[in-house]
Amino acid sequence: MSKRLTCDVVVVGAGMVGAACALYAARAGLDVIVVDRGPVAGGTTGAGEGNLLVSDKEPGPELDLALLSGRLWTELAEELGELIEYERKGGLVVASTPDGLDALEKLATGQRTAGVDAMRVAAEQLHDLEPHLAPGLAGGVLYPEDAQVMPTLAAAHLVRASGARLLTGATVTEVPRDRAGTVRGVRTDRGDIDAPYVVNAAGTWGRELAALAGASLPVLPRRGFVLVTEPLPRLVRHKVYAADYVADVASDSAALQTSPVVEGTAAGPVLVGASRERVGFDRSLSLPALRALAAGATRLFPFLERVRAMRTYLGFRPYMPDHLPAIGPDLRVPGLFHACGHEGAGIGLSTGTGQLIAQVLTGGTPELALAPFRPDRFPDPEEAV
Secondary structure, three states: OOOOEEOOEEEEOOOHHHHHHHHHHHHOOOOEEEEEOOOOOOOOHHHOOOEEOOOOOOOOHHHHHHHHHHHHHHHHHHHHHHHHOOEOOOEEEEEOOHHHHHHHHHHHHHHHHOOOOOEEEEHHHHHHHOOOOOOOOOEEEEEOOOEEOOHHHHHHHHHHHHOOEEEEOOOEEEOOEOOOOOEOEEEEOOEEEEOOEEEEOOHHHHHHHHHHOOOOOOOEEEEEEEEEEOOOOOOOOOEEEEOHHHHHHHOOOOOOEEEEEEEEOOOOOEEEEEEEEOEOEOOOOOHHHHHHHHHHHHHHOHHHHHOOEEEEEEEEEEEOOOOOOEEEEOOOOOOEEEEEOOHHHHHHHHHHHHHHHHHHHOOOOOOOOOHHHOHHHOOOHHHHO
């Protein structure tokens, strides 16, 4: 940068959450600059599948955020049309045993109370929805509200629609504070940006960005792989996954966990997930993880045994110990706001997060209570010893 920049709010992170924060803050009348050391959607967003899910969330704050986000995604889909490749394909969760089906129905009952459309599917009806599913499954639950976007396109178009100034290839090296401890913007390796508010939307690097401002935030990377098949006719109609996927999402284990998640795409390839493990930022290829993904997928859809996997990719989900993101002002550092720690749900929860951040930034009342998402809800490392 040739000169010092000023704005109302700096959003650090040009992934989907940062893009949504920029969009809603700008539409609330704020002058926004988005800064990222890489390109738009260059981190977790670009390695995601673009899922907008309610099916995998238990009743509570995260599901409330997912429902708010879903309404906002529907509005954006009407506005942006095919630009973000929004598809309301629906999710189908299947159980292999009667006990598993009962557990699914128990979860669905609570979700319905919260406003989710969840339909029980008997075993004999599964193949009406997914003709190529394996035989012998006990049944499932259909979630018509589950949808998908193309994440890199969606993030780029949200940033563009915001009108925010975008500074990529700039690493934040410091979050300066005045004598009272209030943030004054950010310092980057390309110059300073002065602003009274800084939004930490740095995803898996949210811990490091918070530390630059003098705050602690226990965000950790959780690695996951996705297999991509050769292009096929649309043989998988919904996002289809096994009931144990929900348990894996909620698990605190650092060890490798896999549960089959299979979905077709408009372009033809089938996407196969999902794996989770905490190994830091290790980008090594894991054959055990890939074998487990392939085995789980073929159990759900036997035809995949005859299909070639063309490539695989990995990403790092921003994991938080209680599986809830940090959203809102950091009371320890005036002017610092957090919008990170969404783990694998950041694409789906981004719009609601951005809306809530914008409402608080402009002095409004947030649509959802922010107490469950408070950034300072965890003890500081010194206190935890």
